[in-house]
Amino acid sequence: MPGVFLLRGLVLLLLLLAFLDLRWPLPGRVVYLLDFSPSARESVFALAARLPPHAFYLAFAERAALLPGPTARRLDLGERTDLRAAFREAARLRPSRVVLVSDGLLEPVPPPFPLDALYVPPKPHVDLRLVPPPYPLFGETVGVGVVLEAPVPAEARLRVEGPGGILERSLRLSGRRAFPYTFPLTEEAEVRAVAEGPWGRSEARVRVAPADRAKAWVLGDPALARYLEAQGFQVEEGPLRFPLAADQVDLVAVGVGVPDLPEGAPEALRDFLRQGGGLLFTATPRGLFFGGWDRALPEELPLKPLGRKGAALVLVLDVSGSMAGEKLNMAVTGALELVRSAAPEDYLGVVLFGSGSRVLFPPRPMTAQGRKEAESLLLSVRAGGGTVLGQAFREALRLLQGVPVERKAVLVLTDGLISDPKEPILSLAAASGVEVSALALGPDADAPFLEELAQRSGGRFYRAAFPKDLPRLFLREGQKVFRGERLEGRFPVEAASHPLAQGFAFPPLAVLLPARAEPWAEVVLHSGGRAVLALGERGEGRVAALATDLSRSWQGWEGAAPFLGGLARYLAGSRQALALHAYPEGPGVRLVVLGRLEAPVARVGGREVPLVPTAFLRYEAFLEGEGVLLDGKRRIPLRLPLPGEWTPRDGEAVLRALSEGSGGRFLSLGDLPQAASAFLPLRPYLLGLALALFLLERLLEARSGRFPQVP
Template sequence: MFWLRGLTIALLLLAFWGPSLPLQPVQTVVLLDQSPSVREAVWRVAPQIQLPGAAYVAFASGATQVASATARRLDLGEGTRLTEALKKAQELRPDQIVLVSDGLFQDQAKPIGVPIYGLYQPPSPNLSLSLAAPALPAKGQTIEVRAILESTANVRARLTVSGPGGSLERELQVQPGRSSVGYRFRLDGPSTVTARVESPLGSEQARLELSPADTTRVWVLGDPALARYLQAQGFLVEERRDITLPIRAEVVALGVGARDLSAAELDALHSFLNQGGSLLWTATPSGLFFGGWERTSLAESLPVEPVEEPGGVGMVLVLDVSGSMLEADKLGLAVVGSLELIRSARPQDYIGVVVFSDRPRWLFRPRPMTEQGRKEAESLLLSTSAGGGTMIRRAYLEALDALEQVPTDSKQVIALTDGLAADVTPDLFDAARDASPKIKTSTVAIGADADRQFLRELANAGGGSFWDVPSPQDLPRFFLEEAQRAFKREALEGSFPVSVRPHPITRNTSPPALTVILPVKTKPWAQTLLSSGEGTVLAVGESGRGRVAALATDLSRSWQGWPGTPALMAQLLRWLSQTPARPRVEAVREPDSVRVLLEGQFERPSLRTAGQEQPFAPTGPLRFEAQLPPEAVGQAVVFENQEPRLRLQLPTQPEWRIEDGRANLQRLSEMSGGRLLADVAELQSLAGRKAFSLQWPLIALALALFLLERYLERRRGHPNV
């Protein structure tokens, strides 16, 4: 049995040595880089690339199989995408890949599990030209476009750049490496910049189309002067009379009064602000506090509040509640108007309401319109009912008596009726005349049946005004206008010098004096940018997820001759449009990196690309930045708290660039299990056949002989087995 044991040991030793049998040729795929930067060099070396049984793939931006290494293809694009080449090679089931290239790839190819043997070919001499713009340019901003020259040789060149800033020509001595020339202009809208460079190496052209990062859309209500200024600055302005959903704008400018909008429209504006929209109030004759905005749901978002003049107003409303007031809901409309009057009042104002039909009755005597006083007055007004005749005399006299006790300098009675008073006597006019130095009497006639002659005479005697309101539906508007007059919601006229505080909105701004200003002051949470003495001209702030601003002047009367008005309004609108809820992201390729800029309200944002993630670094208010390696290409995703928010396409790398292509090729080869070949002669070492290893069959045979030996030994020791 010793011969079996010896044979087993011999087989194991042979298996350890690792013999193999050649069965079939190795399947080689040769990738031929035919991109513009290296095609000439590859064509020169191609006749020497002859491998038995090899398949050939030509590639640039695309890839296709060709019959031989000497095939020339000019229809595969102007880039170098290795991913496409490897995908085509994988379809041919290679055992190994030979990559003939300059190593200047425009993408990051993933290994496919096959060794790659790189054969480096130097790129042809070249002077390349590209145009680079600043990230996120704003409308009206003076920007600089860089004409970037990358040269692989020392060459003299002529550069011409044309665009909105005119034509720029330069004679240059370009050194190997990278250089650039700046071209500056004001970006007022979509613009095109073209460049051309001519040298002994040939000519190159580049074209860059630019648009402002965000063309702001603005809805303007009730302020034609503002609309004209913004249109002149290139904003997408839509003048509207109402608010409809959805609000297709970034900013809504409000020169209308709150009473001009319905409750649904006010709610829409409130939602718009909370979702990241911005609002601008202007002090037109109907805007801001002329329009009662301080009494709406948006009052807390207003960055300004009215300046209350010292001293209050005493007012008693003498209100007809006779049976005729039930017609056409005159009483209901009068109550609605009275409520507006009460809501317009200030804490130092005293208001009372006495109603009359067959006899007078006080709803409430004159009281300060504090928050509690206003709530009680509103509740009492809403409980008013109508019925009976029209007896005004006693009610009017009681109103005069009550106002005598009110501690205000200004006092007024407003008598309102829709019919013929049955108790008019001459002493009524005498009482109005006697009180008129201290107490004014104004009268309101409602509908066609009102005693206009009596009411006009009473107003004349009382030193006040007579108002004819033929339609009951106009009563609420009348009371709002009367509140504006009574409670000093008036603009001041004159010459008001303007002071400027530093802010991006007021950059390079020096406004002349105003001719009209609404007395307002800035709320504590907002910021004053323009002021006149103690008064605010322009205040801004943030509310919800949007921004707000208030301009306390009427542009149809102020700054009409100042050339800086359009620019100031444009800077204000651009600031308003850049809210935290409207994030923006852009990637800019630089010589040694890809810079990704992010704007918006983010909490711990990060950038993910090619399976790698890195955090953004804050660089300013609502601004972040991340740096990627220069080879980064493809799609990137901005994440916030591990949730995807934005996607962007990274810019491709240029075909010619200052980069060590040999090192790129060596790194790729070694990562795949191959190597960088010294020259084309080394290709022959890759030819051969696929070997079939005999190691495991020899081990299996040795194991079988070992078992046979054990069996025979056991049989010899036990003959009966």
Template sequence: MIALLLLAFLGPSLPLQPVRTVVLLDQSPSAREGVAQVASTLPQLPNVRYLAFAERAREVASASARREDLGEGTDINTALLEAQRLEPDRIVLLSDGLSQGEVLPVPTPVYAFWTAPSPRISLSLLPPTYPVHGETVEVRVLLESTADTTARLVIEGPAGRQERQVQVKAGRQSFGYRFALERPATVRARVESELGQDGAQVQVSPADKVRVWVLGDEALARYLEAQGFSVERRHRVELPIQADVVALGVSTRDLSEAEIDALQDFLNQGGSLLWTATPRGLFFGGWERSSLSEAIPLEPLEHDGGVGLVLVLDVSGSMLQDDKLGLAVTGALELIRSAREQDYVGVVAFSSNYRWVFRPRRMTPQGRKAAESLLLAARAGGGTLIGGAYAEAVRALEPLPVEDKRILVMTDGQVADPIQPVLSAAAQGQQRKIFTSSVALGADADQGFLRELAQQGGGSFWYVPSPSDLPRFFLEEAQRQFKREALEGSFALATRPWASGLLYAQEGAVLAVGESGRGRVAALATDLSRSWKDWKGASGFLGSLLRWLSQTPARPRVQAVRGEDGVRVLLEGQFERPALRYAGKAQDFLPVGPLRYEARLPYGARGEAAVLEAGVPRLNLTLPALPEWRLEDGRANLRALAEASGGRLLGDLAELTALPQRKALELRPLLVALALALFVLERYLEWRRMGAVGSS
């Protein structure tokens, strides 16, 4: 038994059976001739089987067998999988190494022999990225040649037939074929030379027609119809909004608040808005006073010195009922958001005493943010003493560097302190051009006092019957306080800081674009029915603008295009840090424009890839197939495959004869099992012997 274990430790073996070998013969068009030449020199191997392959693999009788029915491409990975099914001990691969599929190492050792691809000129067509209706697109014709040659190139498509003689040098070069994409089009190309001939065709289809709702601008509708857009003339904003872009040439007074809210939701969800300056549109239509004003990329430059406004706000205990205070704060926020940078806003609260929520400050972005935060912290409780708060409002307005100074008083109850001093202060304030308006909230408010206060203060009295009406009232009041009822005549326009100006005139910006929510916006400050009627390029320019508007961040798109120097992966959409995962590695996208990113992979990249972004499901894409003939180091491809599989790249097929031809039978497991059996038998016999002694 001990001798058997020592023998097993030495690991003896017996060469009993021949090694099983599978030979893979690349019979794709690029490798067929080269493999046929070297296959005749393949040494005789015992226990060998042959597989011919191109796109598919089939078993053949000998190395000299020819199969030309296996496809016009090369898929080495498929061939390796077919070979694995035959359970070989090694694989011999004869190929030019130009595979169009992803090649993965296999557990069986691969011994590869490289054959040079046959001389060839090949042609492929590179389509445009994201083609849209009406634009001029370009199809690139890519020629790849293994040697210098003179070729005849013919291209046919919507721009007609183009024929030329070209001097092609070894390597890659390309030619462009441009045309206007009005409908789905087919481009065909072929090349002929002493190295052979090749041809290709590509279908170029425009994206779905952009759907546009046009409200109140007939001239714009005609221009867009001429560009092939799907145009619907509308008088109202109906739900759901089934359009990519909504063009607004109407006034805010033509739409309800619900319709304007629907436009805001449409923008937030990835739709796009275009404002045009018809006689009733854009700033003539009061859009700068609407809840959508912050989404308009243009703003009027008004030359007034601003407005100073103090809201004297009741925060007594009665304001806790029916969420009056919460609704009042919501409405007061509209005052803040509607104010311009040259305007001053302050809020002083009163109950049993008074306190400043915030003193008058300019409504810069920082001032507005701070004011909103302070206002949201307001709390209610106590009585209704207005005198001190009103006097504070007057004192705070007096030193402000504005000519237009106003006070707005709001309460829901009866004033508890003497009213005559307050009325006298309002009359004196009017003489100093500080005007007071008042708001009675609900039937319990002291309407008599508030009406008199507005009269003495030179302002207006408003009755708001229900707390739920407060937000709407304050929005309307903001329009009255901070903006003129309508802009008239000529006035300059400026591009907002977050937007980009595209066209300018002497009076300022004419066209600006930007992003809002998850959509895109544009404002065109010109009347198309008059100002552009003699410009022949107007229709095309507006078409380009609408196509840009329709490609919003809410519609992410990814496309892989094989170019002359590699694979370009293009991504459009709103992403923070998009990355491309390919072949187990992550590669960041680089921004190349607004909401556009690009990543590049080497020319030989193949297989599946995925675009990843935190919080968004990954977008899978298939990289475009490689051409059969191409300028690539096939020898390096085979070396990498062979070494990763435990084999090597052969310099000569004769090296196969030096490899082991018989598979050894390992005796170690057999010897260990025999030693274990002897040990068990010995223990059994000893037990029997002890039993016999005991019985005697």
């Protein structure tokens, strides 16, 4: 059938044309993206009259909006540049061709279509921003970052006002400049800045409020507590609670002695220091050497007594049968505390009494070997017999006669009634010239006799209701006997070259404990050959010792509070301080955090960026937006010097890379397209028509009742 063969030929022809992918030319749609951000809008406005009228125009900055024509203006689209928003709106118009007109001061974003680009120069301008410190502490010197950006060379007169006074500069800018404006933060503060030049005027202001206050626990030094309160510290003066937790206190200032604190306090303070806490010892009448800290914490105290003459103490210890068990055990523990509290120039001896007397060991210097031998002998003591004191007391006085020190003392301990005559003992004590102290243990002790014994010789009387009280009372007596010397008068102070002492004129001291600094310590203040203030690091913490009584020295000196506040902040710094630094890097910043953190992350734009440890107490992350730093319960807002609208870039190179990378062209003004062509693909239509003709052919063959034979 001729008709069938004709249809078959047409089908083959249509399939051939579809294979060739023919396209039908149609009028195209040109979309112009006009950069209306502050840096580019003036150049784009000046160019608008030369743009072709028959096109679609989208203006964009932070947002995008369709314009009725190229000369229309919009100033309500924001102050930054978001190229993604512009690309999204352009894609909705189904363009045949897209042309970006911009200064290139934007974050490059790969376009979803071939993009042509036309470069316009940015407006001469100097952008001014103030970046507050991310984690300012009350009382510390903080810095507000003054950031100036000029995309093209420009001159500017800068004026910054705030708590740090007025700062004025004349600058020639080409690119980015940043410097700090510093001041001590003692209350919420405002910083204002203005930059002016032929290009116009830029203004900025920022408020800075303290993010936190350091916490100080002050023991036994009210004068220091008032100074620290004046410097913005949160000061606690109640009994110290153990164990010391990291979130409980940043600094412990100690103006009391070891016996004034609970058992285990020296060990707890040492652990607190080693784990990053701050310690400050002051020379109140019960502190520093008077409190026995040079013996209780010999490895942690930066000062040691200078020129001590030493003292001698003989312990007359009741070992009668009534002392057996816990009483004797705690008495021996107390004697061991005396051994440990004595310095090498001190002498210690022990005489035992029961039914008779026995010299356990005569007074000997408490050198390392002397301590070792004394501890071994004390651990061998056993109880038994009556309570005869006279012979043991006379023996103790005899032993002290040959000891080459000026200060000599006896400490008598008993839990019962003395069975031998008392008046001879009292008379001997009064005539001996030796300080005799007495300790009555329990309700059965001969307290009236012991109290009179102490009174006649100028010693001290103690009561111990329970055996567990003995070590504390033994140690208290040891501190009274083995005490340092205190000088009173007028002692000029000289400062070493140390940042803590710069800018201060120190008045003379009224009270001074002669002291020397340990080799590992740094002397900040000294008077003649004596150290006044020394500090150093032990473990991860910082410790200092001040060899004067603040209730008598530096009264009326206006610099006392600022100096002591700076010292306290330095000591607390290893635990409290958290330094944040941000370094511009490409489209974002490199954030560096210095401080004690657990598992820090930065939350930016709904996602978390972990901070990677790069060194001891140093963490880093790369951020492309502002957010918060999270670490445990701590939340620190991150306001960073991210690239701004006026951040200098090679805008022409940015646009060239965008256009050429997307398959478009980098245009000059004469290359702007007046119109665009669009092409309709014919393949779907040709294939559809071929299918229809094929079905028609099959229908005709079915009606004729015959099919063509296959040769």
